[in-house]
Amino acid sequence: MAIINASVLFFTALLSFSALILAIVACAGSTSNYNPLNKIFVAQLNLKNLNADKVFSKTSSELDIPAFINVGLWSYCVASDNGSVKYCTSPNGIQKFDLKKMLTDSIGNNKVADMADSLAKVMLPDNLQDKMGYYNNLVKCMFITLLIGICALFLDLVVNIVRWIVHARLLNWFGRFLASIAFTSLIISAGTSTGTYVYIRHLLKENYDEYGIKLSLGRVFLALIWATVGAALFNSILWGLVRARRRSYPGSPMPSEEKPLI
Template sequence: MVNCMTLFSAAFLSFAAVILACVACAGSTKNYNPINQIFQAQLDFTNLKVSEVLSDLSSSLSSLDDLGLPSYINVGLWSYCVGNSSKTITSCTSPSGIQQFNLQEVIYDNIDNNQAAQLITSVAQVALPDKLQNNLTYYNNLVKCSFITLIIGIVASGVNFIANVLRWVLHFAFVTWVCRFLSLIAFLSLIISAGTSTGTYVYIKKALASTYDTYGIKMSLGLNFYALVWASVAAALLNLLFLSVVRSKRYAYVRPIEEKPLV
């Protein structure tokens, strides 16, 4: 009975890890709740100092409205969403592979003013924190690592759930060890993904905070995304722990027959 409950708990936890990770992965791919509220980081441009960031633009273009820039940009794994001053999401880009963090490209892509766009293309250089520009390749490699390991974690957790269900029927040591191996891969992949994503965006947030007075760009972390991805890590860890105590075969207790003394 205990072995059966342990197997059921392990299967439930592996299924929970898959669902939680999938929802996190789907964040900011569509403009509807709650998907558009799931993102790794949010860029706040409400106090953007246009004269510093876009130093070569004419003085007549001095605000977000003049440039047509959104007030907020929510950065997801596959795409990003843009929002107005009230933080209402107005649109999301289509998923296009691994979303790289590139402030310069984000600003270029979201300027909705023909005059400003032409000036930027031909003349202006976007001045942004050196910490970000100098280490952009390094940051994006970490973002790729987070994305790839999250996908591996989702796949491993899904296959592990199927193996856990099969284990209810097939009481072999080999099946049990396959379940344990898959659960280990799922846990390691998910925790690497969560760790690299959290660490990368915390560092970028600090870099932007140190130059906020100069550029007026602020970043905050997406709590919904990190709650989901770290919850999937916890589910994967518990799944691994439950599987580590599962017995490979059913054992039946045989009560010895007491011999009656001969009279």
């Protein structure tokens, strides 16, 4: 039994550590123009066929509109036609899905911000703009729950390490509680991110002929976040198998074949 208990604790530590690393990497995506962070994004806007005459009230051939915008949790990156990232914005808290701002800022960064008339009015699908506050509340939920999951995984790993030294039943309950919090937060984050951007992709697809804007989901990010959810789930299940040391009472010796649990 002692060996089984030690094995369970080892695998819970391994799973919580793995989930923690995966979640941190997913969270850090698109924060800087370094490989592989610049390849991790929640969604990618394809602007190759952008209908500039429709989107901007007044256009010019001088407008250097980027081919792709990679949307991260903290910032976004601008990429060229071949997909190579040119630059990433500085991390500035929760990154809202504000398509109008991303378009005007990326054009501004291309040194044509003086064309105020062209940037004064940006026309986007009404069904996207009307509910932008609702979408951004979901994005905020995705961001916050991911951070909660990361914190819970870290604390869970600490409790696991302490549990190897201190054989207290209370630590088992702490571990189970933190593991369940981590899993719940992460599955909410993963589900919210997937659902929100799938729906935004649907809205842009409906209006593609008019605006020429496509959106695709970040496969690497989704793989990381759902792998994190899977690891957190198994971690939570294994914590339920961890047992505390059995108490011994005076006058009731432990059977010789029975060893104390870890």
